[in-house]
Amino acid sequence: MLNVLNLHPSHLTPADTVLWRSMAAAEPAFANPLLGPDFAQAVGRVREDARVAVIRQGEATVGFLAYHRRPGRMARAIGSPLSDYHGIITHRTPGFTAEDVLRAADLGVFRFTGLVDPYGLFGGLGESQAAFVIAPEGPVDDYLEAVRSASPKKIKNYRRLDHKLEREKGEVRLVAPDRSRDSFDQLITWKREQLQRTGLHDFLRPAWTSGLLSDLFERQDGDFQGLMIGLYAGDDLVAGHFGVRLGGVYHPWIASTHPDYGAWSPGQLFFLRAIAAMPALGLTHYDLAPGHDHYKRAYALTQTVALNGSVTAPGMGGLVASSVEGAWTLAGGRGSGVVARLRRRVDTIASVELTVAGRMRGLVDAVAGQSRRRVGASEGG
Numbered sequence: 001m002l003n004v005l006n007l008h009p010s011h012l013t014p015a016d017t018v019l020w021r022s023m024a025a026a027e028p029a030f031a032n033p034l035l036g037p038d039f040a041q042a043v044g045r046v047r048e049d050a051r052v053a054v055i056r057q058g059e060a061t062v063g064f065l066a067y068h069r070r071p072g073r074m075a076r077a078i079g080s081p082l083s084d085y086h087g088i089i090t091h092r093t094p095g096f097t098a099e100d101v102l103r104a105a106d107l108g109v110f111r112f113t114g115l116v117d118p119y120g121l122f123g124g125l126g127e128s129q130a131a132f133v134i135a136p137e138g139p140v141d142d143y144l145e146a147v148r149s150a151s152p153k154k155i156k157n158y159r160r161l162d163h164k165l166e167r168e169k170g171e172v173r174l175v176a177p178d179r180s181r182d183s184f185d186q187l188i189t190w191k192r193e194q195l196q197r198t199g200l201h202d203f204l205r206p207a208w209t210s211g212l213l214s215d216l217f218e219r220q221d222g223d224f225q226g227l228m229i230g231l232y233a234g235d236d237l238v239a240g241h242f243g244v245r246l247g248g249v250y251h252p253w254i255a256s257t258h259p260d261y262g263a264w265s266p267g268q269l270f271f272l273r274a275i276a277a278m279p280a281l282g283l284t285h286y287d288l289a290p291g292h293d294h295y296k297r298a299y300a301l302t303q304t305v306a307l308n309g310s311v312t313a314p315g316m317g318g319l320v321a322s323s324v325e326g327a328w329t330l331a332g333g334r335g336s337g338v339v340a341r342l343r344r345r346v347d348t349i350a351s352v353e354l355t356v357a358g359r360m361r362g363l364v365d366a367v368a369g370q371s372r373r374r375v376g377a378s379e380g381g
Helices: 014-025 037-044 098-104 140-150 152-169 181-198 207-218 259-264 266-276 316-330 338-352 356-380
Strands: 002-007 050-057 060-070 074-077 088-090 109-115 127-134 172-175 224-233 236-246 249-257 285-290 302-312
Touching: 002 098, 014 037, 014 060, 014 088, 037 050, 037 060, 037 207, 050 098, 098 109, 098 302, 140 152, 140 266, 152 172, 152 224, 152 236, 152 259, 152 266, 172 266, 181 207, 181 224, 181 236, 181 249, 207 224, 207 236, 224 249, 224 266, 236 259, 236 266, 249 259, 249 266, 259 266, 338 356
Parallel strands: 074 109, 249 285
Antiparallel strands: 002 050, 050 060, 060 074, 060 088, 109 302, 127 285, 127 302, 172 224, 224 236, 236 249
């Protein structure tokens, strides 16, 4: 019989974390740092509603699902919207389904936006989305040559801009790892300014997200740690990434560039140098996650699949949740239309804002952002 212990991540036992890590290590699809106990525990340090469903059959622990327990028996992935990957971590052929886990955990619905499900526990639910990974299998120079061969004109231009930037602004250098707190703070500031300019929700505003990233930046030892990589021209930081790594797998969340250096395309120059630096950093995978494929595709020659959707538990709680999902679908909540964009925005706000005031402010900002985009489109047309 399946039963679940719902624990705050801080209450996991050492045996739990060892077992969780071993399950993740046994399946390549679970290699991302967001899928292990260390990330769940990091989120638990900044959020009281963090939970781990410790899944048991009899006396044996057979899996783990990290989530946030939200009102109405709603579950969202741990750390959402920073949780680009999530899922039930278990052994192959575990003998249960996602619905079984929800029922045993007293949950009505689990909303996922980057589901990794190599064992089919979710029955193929959700829409597929491509996830992009830089994963050189041989010498990194060969990988960079493959990138160049796929886009020879673009890469030639970026190399020209790299030389031009060095002539005009000073030595161009990649710092990896970059342990400058000032540079980290600058990267976050640029990202928040970008979110405001584009009318997207500022997921870095709440105390828990800023606290999580700051805590991980300070964690610079061990297998699981924060990692910032910075590109400098002279003394100026011009581009950078920040995220987490687990062994050889790096998952950046924050990608920002100096707004005054746009003419040199610093984000593109960053990628070429960061890929070249992977062997020295001990990185085998630079996981860029789903979305924004217009720039990731040129560098990430490996693609995986993640799922976006929801799973509901049997019974009344699942029925109510299923009706809500159905209403969104009927209204056009899938795909790339206006309703789909609204649905994604509402999901982000609900994930990141923990107070009514924060959600109201997020909705107000969403309306203002839509107005800015309409005005921009009108002026440009």
